[in-house]
Amino acid sequence: MNRINVLTALGLCSAGLLPSCKEQVTKQIRPNIIYIMSDDHGYQAISAYGGGLNKTPNIDRLAREGAIFTRSCVTNSLCAPSRAVMLTGKHSFMNGKVDNVQPFNWDQDNFPRLLQKSGYQTALVGKIHMDGIPQGFNYSAVLPDQGNYYNPDFIVNGKPEQIHGYVTKITTKLALDWLKSRDPNKPFCLLYHQKAPHREWMPEEKYYKEYTKKEFQEPETLFDNYDGRGTAAHAAEMRIYRDQNWSGDSKIYPEVMDKLGLKDPTNWGRNAFKQNVGRMDDEQRAAWDSVYRPLNEKFEKEYPHMTEKEIAHWRYERYMQDYLACIASVDDGVGEVLDYLDKNGLAENTIVVYTSDQGFYMGEHGWFDKRFMYEESFRTPLLMRYPKEIKAGTSISKLVQNLDFAPTFLDYCGVEIPKEIQGESFRKLVSGETNEWRDAVYYTYYEYPSIHMVKRHYGIATERYKLIHFYYDIDEWEMYDLEKDPHEMKSVYNDPAYADVQKDMHKRLNELRIKYGDSDAFDQHYLKEYLKAVKKE
Ligand code: SGN
Numbered sequence: 001m002n003r004i005n006v007l008t009a010l011g012l013c014s015a016g017l018l019p020s021c022k023e024q025v026t027k028q029i030r031p032n033i034i035y036i037m038s039d040d041h042g043y044q045a046i047s048a049y050g051g052g053l054n055k056t057p058n059i060d061r062l063a064r065e066g067a068i069f070t071r072s073c074v075t076n077s078l079c080a081p082s083r084a085v086m087l088t089g090k091h092s093f094m095n096g097k098v099d100n101v102q103p104f105n106w107d108q109d110n111f112p113r114l115l116q117k118s119g120y121q122t123a124l125v126g127k128i129h130m131d132g133i134p135q136g137f138n139y140s141a142v143l144p145d146q147g148n149y150y151n152p153d154f155i156v157n158g159k160p161e162q163i164h165g166y167v168t169k170i171t172t173k174l175a176l177d178w179l180k181s182r183d184p185n186k187p188f189c190l191l192y193h194q195k196a197p198h199r200e201w202m203p204e205e206k207y208y209k210e211y212t213k214k215e216f217q218e219p220e221t222l223f224d225n226y227d228g229r230g231t232a233a234h235a236a237e238m239r240i241y242r243d244q245n246w247s248g249d250s251k252i253y254p255e256v257m258d259k260l261g262l263k264d265p266t267n268w269g270r271n272a273f274k275q276n277v278g279r280m281d282d283e284q285r286a287a288w289d290s291v292y293r294p295l296n297e298k299f300e301k302e303y304p305h306m307t308e309k310e311i312a313h314w315r316y317e318r319y320m321q322d323y324l325a326c327i328a329s330v331d332d333g334v335g336e337v338l339d340y341l342d343k344n345g346l347a348e349n350t351i352v353v354y355t356s357d358q359g360f361y362m363g364e365h366g367w368f369d370k371r372f373m374y375e376e377s378f379r380t381p382l383l384m385r386y387p388k389e390i391k392a393g394t395s396i397s398k399l400v401q402n403l404d405f406a407p408t409f410l411d412y413c414g415v416e417i418p419k420e421i422q423g424e425s426f427r428k429l430v431s432g433e434t435n436e437w438r439d440a441v442y443y444t445y446y447e448y449p450s451i452h453m454v455k456r457h458y459g460i461a462t463e464r465y466k467l468i469h470f471y472y473d474i475d476e477w478e479m480y481d482l483e484k485d486p487h488e489m490k491s492v493y494n495d496p497a498y499a500d501v502q503k504d505m506h507k508r509l510n511e512l513r514i515k516y517g518d519s520d521a522f523d524q525h526y527l528k529e530y531l532k533a534v535k536k537e
């Protein structure tokens with residue numbers, strides 16, 4: 001399609017029939033973009049990263065036919081802030097969306113809008129987690145807030161609509177429907193954002209049938225006691241064993257909880273469970289019960305005789321079964337979209353990116369959730385295919401960030417990168433044209449006090465070291481040597497052997513804060529706004 005258009009344009013050009021023929025040709029050969037983002041998908045759960053937990057054949061295709069980034073990371077490991085960074089190419093303290101609570105200002109520039117202005121058709125499908133009608137899109141079909149797994153509500157071009165079925169499959173269908181209905185003569189940019197595998201993990205029927213039979217190997221640090229780290233790791237409320245709830249997370253029916261005397265003081269999990277399965281129709285509910293009821297019955301019998309360790313293992317496995325089953329549907333969706341590109345001759349000229357809004361803990365340090373600047377949540381998967389420029393089998397270990405997407409896409413599409421954008425285009429890095437790249441990144445996290453109780457922090461990561469400052473109701477520094485301590489088990493802050501490194505890391509952190517324009521005044525401002533906003537909720 002694109003080639004034919006180009007030839008037609010060239011024909012017309014040589015016949016002198018088009019006034020601005022050079023412009024026409026460049027416009028028509030501009031690449032398409034499909035930016036796929038899932039929610040809370042840690043790199044450990046993508047087989048191309050070698051974790052061994054599950055198989056993601058379709059996502060892996062992107063690595064095989066394109067590039068895998070082994071140290072791609074976020075600037076702020078939380079959903080809505082990460083999305084705001086991705087759209088604007090600016091750090092949280094610059095785009096204003098520092099946490100999940102405060103509003104996002106859609107009036108500022110975002111890369112889809114800049115592409116749209118330059119002739120692209122743009123669409124956003126799935127989770128965006130920001131109020132207001134998305135701006136910069138010819139079509140949007142988004143989930144309100146977190147969205148639901150079964151029979152979800154969508155907001156289609158501003159209008160609410162409930163769609164029957166399973167959210168991951170619906171999101172894929174909406175994306176494909178839009179691709180099929182677009183104007184084939186214009187380049188396109190599609191943001192295809194899955195809600196899965198966000199908590200509380202509710203898989204699709206065929207996959208809960210399969211995954212509830214699976215067993216998983218525990219990570220080395222499942223029984224971490226946080227010695228060697230500061231107050232923040234101890235205080236966080238994200239332990240699978242202690243902080244996941246029985247009904248919402250582990251899918252133990254409220255009546256079974258009652259029989260076993262299992263507690264849920266706030267009823268959060270019970271309500272979530274009722275709400276989640278309450279959305280199902282009779283058929284969906286019967287299918288669910290055919291698998292989860294026997295599982296509950298088995299647990300009811302075994303629980304009274306289980307040791308603490310056995311319960312911990314059970315909870316870990318229950319979590320992994322549902323979490324990874326949700327990812328299986330996400331992977332199917334990627335497969336369908338790649339098939340569509342193949343069948344329609346679009347694979348060559350379309351940049352396909354797979355990433356997540358942040359990483360996630362799968363039992364490392366005993367945790368689930370994210371937020372911390374520690375590796376599992378700081379890093380996020382990134383795979384990218386663009387046969388025209390990226391060699392199959394490329395692996396990039398440089399520190400790229402979600403801050404870089406906007407400038408990278410604008411670069412590929414020949415659109416000028418606005419000055420206020422803080423990220424950098426990694427186009428030449430991934431094509432192999434250069435190996436020059438930044439060697440340190442800056443991180444901020446603000447949402448505290450809040451669910452999971454991860455303290456406010458900011459920090460710097462280089463390829464080898466990481467320096468983090470936890471502040472607000474504590475004032476503690478931590479530093480890690482990732483080469484010697486890849487699981488970040490022991491802070492070496494104030495260890496005399498690292499005195500020089502520590503001094504240098506402090507200096508570099510200050511430089512980054514100046515470079516990106518961060519300051520204590522910003523912290524104070526956002527803190528005030530945050531406390532005001534949570535009071536209102
Ligand atoms: C919900 C989840 C949390 C999660 C936040 C933010 N609890 O509150 O575990 O950290 O969303 O996630 S739940 O019981 O309601 O599922 S984010 O990805 O949207 O930032």
Ligand code: CA
Nearest residue numbers: 039040079357
């Ligand atoms: Ca998320």
